[in-house]
Amino acid sequence: MALLEIHQLTKRFGGLLAVNEVSFQVEPGQIKAVIGPNGAGKTTLFNMISGTFPASSGTVFFKGRGLKGKKPFQVATLGMARTFQNIKMFSGMTALENVMVGRHVLSKAGFTASMFRMPWTWKEEKDIRGKSMELLALLEIEEHAHTDAQSLAFGQQRAVEFARALAVEPSLLLLDEPAAGLNMYETAEVARLITKIRDFGVTVLLVEHDMSLVMDISDEIVVLCFGEKIAEDTPASIQKNQEVIQIYLGEDRPC
Amino acid sequence: MTIELLIQYLMAGITYGSIYAIVAIGFNIIYNTTGIINFAQGEFVMFGGMIAISLLQFMPLPLAIVLAVLLTMLIGALIEICFIRWLKSPSVLRMVIITIGISILSREAAVHIWGESIRSLPYFVGNEISSVSVLGARVSPQVFWVVAACALMVLFLGIFFKTTSVGREMRACASNPRAATLCGINTRNMVTLSFVLSAGIGAFAGCVMSPITYSQYDMGTGLAVKGFTVAILGGLGSSGGAVAAGLLLGIIEAFSVSVVPLAFQDAIAIGILLIILFVRPQGLFGSKEAAGLSEF
């Protein structure tokens, strides 16, 4: 069974059809990419999957469950974590604390327990801290654990954001343009980290602009154009796909 | 309820409603150009009335009112120049707190200048007991002054924004400040101007209402909350909506006197505000998309 199944997902903004009946599946263990030119509806699609806003029609199934009406925090609880195009670090918190927030759904200390430091929360707190350090180590930024997250370099912030999302222990990780704003060297680093995350056992769905990143690491690619899916295939076949080439080379043929 | 009483309530409602509408339009003018809700809006009304009362000792009433309005406009300009102009993209919370601070300072200044006593301007025509008969109900002539003044201001603003080039430039700033700047409009001056305008109409309202509602140093907060209620009710930024919503709130309040004790009259307006905020934050007459676009 597919981990994520998107079925005829559609989004209308007034008269604009941002996403039109898009369907595809993400198999466990894959890195799947969604590409397309600007305004193709990639981010809209992403926001519908993660529950930021509802779809006009169509459904998203995650682990066989419909996500209709689920808010982002509920989707996260089900095991789907995401990152943001313009990295949203928690300001005023260290890198470690940022990652520790990611452990939220896997811990349970509430207001009273936290205020009175109930003995059972001690262990929980220790586990959260230990696990978060492990993840920072996995993403190779443990030396910056106690630095204010917002003062880190952009590429490092991206790594902290990955660690934070992984702290949710997701079965599916959504990455929204992970290479946005990064230079070539940093992009290569991010590519390496993404494959590392996949090898760690997390399925990845990413939306991306940067072709080099997508072609190198993806197992399968979905191409969107003006809200419609025009191709879905392996990177090698996508590179040979006439229609895709025309879109990207800008020939005057509307898709 | 007799027809006379009904008209009496209705006229009272329209009087207060027009004033609320003017305060709401004051909110709107500043909100449109800056995205700020000026919590000190009620203080402009207070200043208008209080300054006119003080000036009356030295000059005739019409001159006192004109001068009071001009002085309040100056205060508005000073407030903007001192506290708002040089802030670079301040957060909403910061602006809320700053304008609240300005409102406190204005009130404290007023209490030290004029004391806590309740004052009022004389009736423009006749006195407290003179009245005009409307369908058998006795209505103070001042009521017509208030309504006419408010109508005039709405008309004036409408013409100002539609036909004059400064008015058009202000509208351009409201819809897209950056594009307006690129077209060579000095956005900052437009913001100052919006404070001046909004202070001016507030002060004028403060003068015409003073004979009926009296003026006191602490009248601002109550007016601000009600004016804000009306601005929200009518859809933030819309003048026509503000007039309709102002009259609606005024009339509801006036009639509520026959049902609940006077002391709870304010509670009713605020109750309406809370309900509107929860149920229809875009206002009765606003569209949902417009509300979604404004940054909150």
Add this chain to the structure above:
Amino acid sequence: MKNLLTILPLLAVVILVHYLTSATDTMYYLTQLTMSAYYALLIIGLCVLMGYAGQISLGHAGFFAIGGYLSASLTTHNLIPYQDNALLAFLESSGMLVSGHDLYGEALLVVSPWAACLVAVSSAAVIAYFIGIPVLKLKGHYLAMATLGFGIIIYRIVLALEYFGEADGISEVPAFVLLPGLSVSGNFSDRVQNYYIAWGVLLFAMVLLLNLIDSRVGRALRGIHGSEEAADAMGVNTSRFKLQTFVLSAVFAAIAGVFLTHYNGGIGPSEAGVMKSVRYVAIVAVGGMAHLWGTLLMGVVLTFLSLRGVFGSYDDAVFGIVLILIMLFAPNGILSLNIRHRIKTIFGRGKKRREEEV
């Protein structure tokens, strides 16, 4: 544990102040210090709401008033005329009522302070909960106005209802006997005792909040403040956490109201006024919003000065000016880490320059 230790120096200061005042024969300061401690209790609660959950409230004097007024009215209104009521009989048999005699020797039956306190604080919590559900959906100006509106409604209610003493408020509120021999009251003989009760309560609350900030809940709250969208994506139920924080801060305000009312022996409508709410917000802003220690310090210092009448008739004006100046020039508070950070960068720069020269 760590937070308990950080409180110890402050506890030492509290004891030191007591000895200083008794040595210099200025024990009358203790009265205002006691009152400041209760106001500070409200203010640190508000600090968590504003600084950490990022929600402004211009209605916290309302919660203070709910606590103070309910406990004052319940412990002073004579229930003798309703004595035959079955509910009252039940309450009396369960020890919730106390009987005694008033100044003129008439029989008096009132709710016991403990029961009244419980009712007052839980009412504030329930009201905060139901007000909070819709209010906290709002943001920015809307939230500010809605909470301001709530504050005004409470003010109007206490001013309009005879039960709450209208413009006179409620006086002759009895002492609140916490434990035998330990009571919250304005009696001259209990002054030192009350100083320690107030500061004990404040410090205990401070430990609780410090614990809270440095925990799963605290991180979630700071996350919401940092980026609500990202916190949401991490599985934080943002609206529930905001609501719980709102209720928590309302409870702190109500407890402050209950204790201060028993200490002063009464409460008046000015405690519910909008100016009070604005003042609390001002102090939190001065303290640096997300800065419990700064807020605690500023809360005690500013309310103490205000209660001593240092600002004279310019009391409100001072708070207005402070509010504006802080927001204009130091939106992160005067005690914000900025100073330390700035010093660091100055030194850091100097070091770098030297390295470059080398």
